[in-house]
Amino acid sequence: MSDELKRASAMAALEEVRSGMRLGIGTGSTAEFFVRALAEKVAGGLDIIGVPTSERTAALARELGVPLTTLDETPELDLTVDGADELDARLQLIKGGGAALLREKIVAAASRRMVVIADDSKLVETLGRFPLPIEVMPFGLEATRRAVVKVADALSLKGEVVLRMAADGSPLVTDGGHYILDAHWGRLPDASGLADRLAAIPGVVEHGLFIGLAKAAYVAGPSGVRQIAVATADETN
Numbered sequence: 001m002s003d004e005l006k007r008a009s010a011m012a013a014l015e016e017v018r019s020g021m022r023l024g025i026g027t028g029s030t031a032e033f034f035v036r037a038l039a040e041k042v043a044g045g046l047d048i049i050g051v052p053t054s055e056r057t058a059a060l061a062r063e064l065g066v067p068l069t070t071l072d073e074t075p076e077l078d079l080t081v082d083g084a085d086e087l088d089a090r091l092q093l094i095k096g097g098g099a100a101l102l103r104e105k106i107v108a109a110a111s112r113r114m115v116v117i118a119d120d121s122k123l124v125e126t127l128g129r130f131p132l133p134i135e136v137m138p139f140g141l142e143a144t145r146r147a148v149v150k151v152a153d154a155l156s157l158k159g160e161v162v163l164r165m166a167a168d169g170s171p172l173v174t175d176g177g178h179y180i181l182d183a184h185w186g187r188l189p190d191a192s193g194l195a196d197r198l199a200a201i202p203g204v205v206e207h208g209l210f211i212g213l214a215k216a217a218y219v220a221g222p223s224g225v226r227q228i229a230v231a232t233a234d235e236t237n
């Protein structure tokens with residue numbers, strides 16, 4: 001069921017893609033359905049270029065014939081389509097389950113619009129059931145981990161902060177050459193405040209809280225795909 005839902009959400013987001021667009025192309029199993037469907041449209045004549053958010057997505061896009069560019073060549077994007085590990089009704093996200101959060105956030109921030117694709121298992125009332133990925137420098141790892149724990153203590157967040165390991169038993173190394181700490185804190189009542197505090201820690205490169213970046217989400221469930229949108233500031237005046 002889940003693959004069908006992931007595919008349905010990806011197809012809904014694909015409806016937003018027009019020839020001439022400069023795209024940010026997400027990472028993960030849901031984004032993979034988007035890349036494959038996008039490649040079929042490209043084969044049918046859709047004229048787009050894309051910035052991949054990971055080496056994994058870049059390899060898949062190249063294999064499928066999706067034209068790629070870089071943020072240096074194309075620093076302003078029209079639309080980024082990406083998955084999420086969790087999203088709430090305000091479209092605050094947890095991302096990084098696949099260790100791609102840093103490039104994903106850079107690409108999303110360079111995009112006029114970012115939309116999320118997900119099955120409805122990702123939709124939560126309050127973020128935090130999914131452990132929060134935090135990308136950190138290998139240099140000073142234990143000092144950084146303790147600084148992260150100190151922030152958690154200050155916010156009364158309890159739970160392990162664990163170094164993510166690769167299959168071979170060594171620390172997982174991201175595309176950017178960094179490590180990932182996974183914070184098992186449970187419910188995060190103040191995601192925005194936590195994001196600010198984590199960002200202030202010198203050894204933290206980036207964290208998986210995406211606040212104010214997503215403009216819409218296509219969430220697929222048994223009764224179909226629904227779009228969740230957040231009003232932009234000018235729309236609320």
Ligand SMILES: O=C[C@H](O)[C@H](O)[C@H](O)COP(=O)(O)O
Pocket residue numbers: 026027028029030031082083084085094095096097098099100101104
């Ligand atoms: O680091 C990986 C990304 O943040 C993914 O978008 C996220 O983990 C969701 O992946 P999936 O669609 O496979 O659940």
